[in-house]
Structure formats: C-alpha cells, structure tokens
Amino acid sequence: METRKRNDKGKAKGKGKRKQKKITAPEPCSSEDVLFKDIVAVLGQAEVDKVLEEGTELDSPFEFHQEVELEVRAIGSNGEGIAVAPDGTKPWAVVVPLTLPGEKIRARIYKSARLHSFADLLEITTPNPALRDDSRVKCKYFGACGGCQYQMLSYETQINLKRDVVVKAYKNYSNLLQSSLPPILSTIASPLEYGYRTKLTPHFEAPPAAARKNPSATSDGKKPDWLAIGFNKIGTHKTMDIEECPIATPVINAALGPARERIIKNIHTYERGVSLIFRDSLDTTPDIDPRTAQQPIDKLSEAFTKQICVTDHKATVRETVGEWIFEYNGGSFFQNNNSVLVPLTDYVRDAIFPLPSATDPSSPSPVTVAVSVVPDTPRPTHLVDTYCGSGLFAITLSPNFEKVAGIELSTESITFATRNARLNGISPDKISFRSGDASDIFSVVGDFPPSHSVVVIDPPRKGCDDAFISLLLKFRPATVVYVSCNVHTQARDVGKILNATADAGEGERYVLQSLRGFDLFPQTAHVESVAVLRLV
Numbered sequence: 001m002e003t004r005k006r007n008d009k010g011k012a013k014g015k016g017k018r019k020q021k022k023i024t025a026p027e028p029c030s031s032e033d034v035l036f037k038d039i040v041a042v043l044g045q046a047e048v049d050k051v052l053e054e055g056t057e058l059d060s061p062f063e064f065h066q067e068v069e070l071e072v073r074a075i076g077s078n079g080e081g082i083a084v085a086p087d088g089t090k091p092w093a094v095v096v097p098l099t100l101p102g103e104k105i106r107a108r109i110y111k112s113a114r115l116h117s118f119a120d121l122l123e124i125t126t127p128n129p130a131l132r133d134d135s136r137v138k139c140k141y142f143g144a145c146g147g148c149q150y151q152m153l154s155y156e157t158q159i160n161l162k163r164d165v166v167v168k169a170y171k172n173y174s175n176l177l178q179s180s181l182p183p184i185l186s187t188i189a190s191p192l193e194y195g196y197r198t199k200l201t202p203h204f205e206a207p208p209a210a211a212r213k214n215p216s217a218t219s220d221g222k223k224p225d226w227l228a229i230g231f232n233k234i235g236t237h238k239t240m241d242i243e244e245c246p247i248a249t250p251v252i253n254a255a256l257g258p259a260r261e262r263i264i265k266n267i268h269t270y271e272r273g274v275s276l277i278f279r280d281s282l283d284t285t286p287d288i289d290p291r292t293a294q295q296p297i298d299k300l301s302e303a304f305t306k307q308i309c310v311t312d313h314k315a316t317v318r319e320t321v322g323e324w325i326f327e328y329n330g331g332s333f334f335q336n337n338n339s340v341l342v343p344l345t346d347y348v349r350d351a352i353f354p355l356p357s358a359t360d361p362s363s364p365s366p367v368t369v370a371v372s373v374v375p376d377t378p379r380p381t382h383l384v385d386t387y388c389g390s391g392l393f394a395i396t397l398s399p400n401f402e403k404v405a406g407i408e409l410s411t412e413s414i415t416f417a418t419r420n421a422r423l424n425g426i427s428p429d430k431i432s433f434r435s436g437d438a439s440d441i442f443s444v445v446g447d448f449p450p451s452h453s454v455v456v457i458d459p460p461r462k463g464c465d466d467a468f469i470s471l472l473l474k475f476r477p478a479t480v481v482y483v484s485c486n487v488h489t490q491a492r493d494v495g496k497i498l499n500a501t502a503d504a505g506e507g508e509r510y511v512l513q514s515l516r517g518f519d520l521f522p523q524t525a526h527v528e529s530v531a532v533l534r535l536v
C-alpha cells in the first residue's frame with residue numbers, strides 16, 4: 001500500500017504546528033480506490049488536483065455528526081450516492097448510501113477521508129421519481145441491512161447501472177485506449193430477481209459472560225436483546241438481527257427460523273461468535289455412485305427434485321446446472337445464483353464458438369451473435385479451466401472439447417471436480433483436475449496446442465498475479481475467456497494482457513473481442529463480468 005507524507009506547505013511552523021497526517025492511498029482496485037475514482041469524476045479532475053496540490057485533501061469542511069443538506073450527483077460503482085458539499089465550501093464529496101442522482105437529502109456526517117466524508121441518510125427531501133419507487137422494496141430490513149443497495153430501483157435500471165460499472169472499470173483500470181475496447185454490451189439479467197441466493201452466511205457474536213454463567217436467562221426461547229443473528233448493518237461492522245432474506249431461496253428462508261430458534265435456546269453454550277452457512281441443495285441422501293452414473297442422470301427421480309438446506313460447512317451440497325450435476329463442499333466456493341448459471345455457461349460456450357452472424361449470408365437463418373468481432377481462428381479443441389472450483393466451466397463446456405484440464409487451489413474442490421466429472425459420465429482420459437496455484441497448469445498442458453486452446457480464467461476478487469499472466473502469455477492460447485467477480489481487477493489484468501502483446505506480430509496479439517456484465521446478484525450493486533480475448 002502506497003503511503004506518503006501530507007504536504008503541509010504554507011502551514012504554521014514551530015509551536016502549534018499540526019501533527020503531519022499520513023496520507024494512505026487506497027489499494028489499487030479496492031472498493032475505496034474505486035469509490036475515490038468515482039469521487040474524482042464527480043468533483044472534476046482539475047478541482048481535485050488543486051486540493052491535492054494544496055495538501056488539504058484530508059481537511060473536511062464538516063464536523064463529526066454535522067447535519068447537512070445535499071444534492072446527490074451520481075451513483076458510485078459500489079452502489080452509494082455521491083453528493084457534493086454545498087456551494088461556497090471546498091470541493092468535497094459526501095457518500096450517502098441508498099440515495100440516487102438528482103435527489104435532495106439531509107444526512108449526518110460520521111467519518112471523513114481523502115476529499116470525501118461518509119454520512120448516514122436522515123431524510124430524502126426531494127426524491128427522484130424517475131428512478132426511485134419505494135413500493136418496489138420487498139425486504140423489511142432494506143435501508144438498514146448492508147446486503148442490498150438497489151431494491152427501490154426497477155430491474156432495468158439496475159442492469160443499466162451495472163453496465164456503467166463495467167464501462168468505468170475499463171476506463172479507470174485497463175490502461176487501454178478507448179479504441180481497443182469493443183462496444184460494452186448490455187448486462188445479462190438474472191432470470192430470478194428475488195429468491196435466487198443459494199447461499200447465506202448470517203453470523204452472531206458470542207454471548208456476554210453473564211449470559212453464559214446464567215443459562216436460564218436465555219433458555220426460555222425468547223431472543224435476548226443483546227443477541228443479533230444476521231448481517232452487518234449498513235456501513236458498520238455491527239450485526240443486525242435478520243429473520244428472513246427475500247433475495248435468498250425459499251428453501252433457505254424456511255430453514256432460517258428453526259436454526260435461529262436452536263441458536264437462541266442454546267446461546268449460553270457458545271464461547272465464540274459464529275458464522276453460519278445455509279446452502280440450498282438437492283437432497284444428498286440418495287448417494288450417486290460415480291462408477292455407475294450414467295449421463296444424462298435421471299433428474300426426474302425424487303432424488304433430483306427434493307430440496308434441502310445444508311447448514312454444515314463440511315457437508316456435501318448438490319445442485320444441477322441444466323443437464324449437469326455438481327456436488328461440492330458446503331464451505332467451498334460455488335456460484336450463488338443457480339438461476340443464471342445456464343445462461344452464463346451457455347454464453348461462455350457461444351463466445352468461444354460464435355454463432356454465424358445475422359448478416360452472414362451463409363447463415364441459414366438470422367441468429368444473434370454473442371460477440372462483436374469474429375476473427376478467423378481454428379476451432380478450439382482443448383480447454384484449460386483455471387481457478388476451476390468444483391469444475392463448473394470445465395464440465396459444462398466439456399462436450400465441445402477433445403481434452404479439458406482444470407486447476408484450483410482448494411484440494412477439497414478438486415476432489416469434487418474430479419467426482420463431478422465422473423458423476424456426469426466424462427471419461428478421465430478426456431478431463432483431468434489438479435490442485436495447485438493456477439499458474440502451475442501451464443507446466444502440465446505442454447501437449448495442448450495453443451492455437452486450438454481456450455483458457456478460462458475465473459479468479460477470486462483480487463484477480464490474477466503477474467506470474468500467472470506471464471505464463472499465460474508464454475502459452476499464448478488462441479482464446480481467453482476471463483470471468484470475474486471484480487470487474488476492476490479484470491480490467492487491470494485484461495489491460496496487462498493486451499498491452500503486453502500490443503506490438504506482437506500477426507497471430508500473436510490479443511484483442512478484446514467482447515465484454516459484458518452478468519447479473520448474479522440482483523438488488524445489489526455487484527456485477528460479474530465476462531471478457532473474451534482472441535489472438536489476431
């Protein structure tokens with residue numbers, strides 16, 4: 001993390017001199033950094049430069065707990081409204097959750113940082129009816145719970161905002177010229193707007209010592225006032241009590257009540273805080289023997305229609321994605337919105353094997369193309385799924401390839417990926433998984449022909465490290481599909497890949513063929529993004 005001493009130029013010297021504050025620039029691509037870039041866009045670069053030059057970027061014009069009247073100018077990539085300090089004050093932004101551009105608000109300042117303060121919303125004095133309709137809100141905790149930001153917006157507006165996030169991310173982090181970016185397509189909607197989350201992780205703190213010593217005080221079934229089982233309150237690390245969550249699936253909501261009752265009854269037995277897990281799963285009691293599993297698995301049998309809620313981090317969870325069956329460990333990674341996984345995996349497949357263009361005269365019927373440019377590359381035959389988890393992309397895309405290799409850090413996920421391949425009847429001669437750092441895969445795919453290979457990249461939020469990118473560039477697959485839960489690190493990494501090959505010869509240079517967001521988390525500001533890179 002970059003730090004520098006504050007420029008105290010022009011400040012009183014000697015006695016009474018203010019102690020120098022250390023200015024810590026946010027970690028690049030962190031949510032603070034993303035917010036700061038949004039703030040600069042609102043205040044204007046020239047104004048910001050002036051304040052930075054003066055060295056007064058930490059001198060908030062507001063007192064702690066001051067109430068201010070503001071007009072919101074923009075909505076940031078993290079979902080908060082960004083207002084500016086009233087006329088006559090220095091250029092200064094105020095970040096207020098749950099507010100929308102054009103709205104006039106009253107807010108109370110609670111924290112200040114570089115060129116901005118954070119404030120709690122007190123009142124929306126003039127709402128923006130073109131965007132806000134509070135009757136859309138489906139959750140009684142909305143506005144207090146930190147989970148959702150967008151329930152007052154139409155779903156179309158949410159989708160449009162998420163496209164803007166992708167656009168801004170590539171402008172701010174890719175280090176690419178606008179001319180090297182394809183038109184950023186509209187964000188693909190989630191089929192379910194509520195009731196989609198297949199995983200919930202509420203938490204609670206340990207009881208106070210007095211409650212542990214006096215179990216009778218908590219064993220009457222009534223929830224003590226000090227106990228909150230739920231999620232963080234907006235903008236805080238304080239837990240708020242949550243009895244239901246409308247973005248979670250009905251199966252999870254049905255399990256929340258009984259689980260809460262058990263915890264309340266036994267709370268005196270807990271010595272530490274706990275993070276719970278609720279995962280929507282198919283019934284896992286009928287075991288499937290991978291050695292005898294046939295494809296397609298008979299999903300019409302009861303085993304594949306009865307749903308349960310898994311609440312043990314170590315238990316197996318089972319779900320289907322179209323025709324494919326997946327099992328994974330309750331505590332391990334799996335995408336949290338099942339409804340969008342067929343559209344997502346189909347999209348990746350269609351991006352790798354583009355359909356003929358609607359304007360293509362050889363096409364028998366008009367079809368929609370998934371991509372903007374279709375270079376003449378040989379049909380891919382080999383797939384490398386990096387950061388593969390329990391094999392989502394490797395397995396769902398496997399029919400289109402002769403050979404598939406996956407790699408993933410979690411040995412548990414790799415055990416499941418291997419089992420999932422067997423459950424789905426894919427031969428071990430065709431598909432293999434190994435545990436390790438993603439960059440290790442390039443030492444074992446030496447027999448994959450790069451010109452016929454696709455590398456899928458789906459890393460955690462921090463993106464890829466430089467070692468991975470340099471080995472990827474050495475391997476130089478014809479196609480790279482980068483799926484990301486953090487479009488800012490994706491933009492950074494895609495920029496590195498394109499810039500590293502910008503001066504390369506024919507067939508050695510990557511272009512960004514298509515880019516678009518996917519909405520895995522409706523009602524929140526989060527956006528997933530898929531970038532398709534091709535060698536030209």
Ligand SMILES: C[S@@+](CC[C@H](N)C(=O)[O-])C[C@H]1O[C@@H](n2cnc3c(N)ncnc32)[C@H](O)[C@@H]1O
Binds near residue numbers: 388408460
């Ligand atoms: C966003 S998830 C994607 C998983 C999978 N593609 C899916 O869609 O289910 C990222 C995965 O990367 C794994 N991971 C994290 N760091 C890694 C690394 N250095 N090398 C390989 N895998 C890593 C995590 O364990 C996690 O399973």
